[in-house]
Amino acid sequence: MLSVPWFVYVALFGVLFSAYMVIRTTREERKIEDSYIEQEGHVYIERMNEEKEKRAKRINKPEAMLKMYIKRTVSFKNGPFAIFGQLLILQQHPC
Known part of the structure; x- marks a missing residue:
């Protein structure tokens, strides 16, 4: 050391x-x-x-719920006028 x-x-x-x-x-x-x-x-x-x-x-909000419902239920397989059918169904359904 x-x-x-x-x-x-x-x-x-x-x-x-x-x-x-x-x-x-x-x-x-x-x-x-x-x-x-x-x-x-x-x-x-x-x-x-x-x-x-x-x-x-x-x-x-009801408008947003409507848009969301339509987006979910409508597809291109149903044809171009399917959205009108969905709107008629929604008008008849009481929210």
Whole structure:
């Protein structure tokens, strides 16, 4: 142990300290990134919920329900005048 120069010990200490600092900063950055990702996830979920509420409000309106019903029931297989038949059915049905 006495045959190794002192600056070798200093260099070894520097390498170990540098490795410790790399590990510590990596953990801190990971925590910051995770919190940022979580925050962005909450923002995204909030936007999705707002969009669902808007759609629910829009769908509960009679005009929108009529359009949605027609879109679901009318297809091109029924022919170009099928929409008029659907409208007649809807007029006869009490809502």
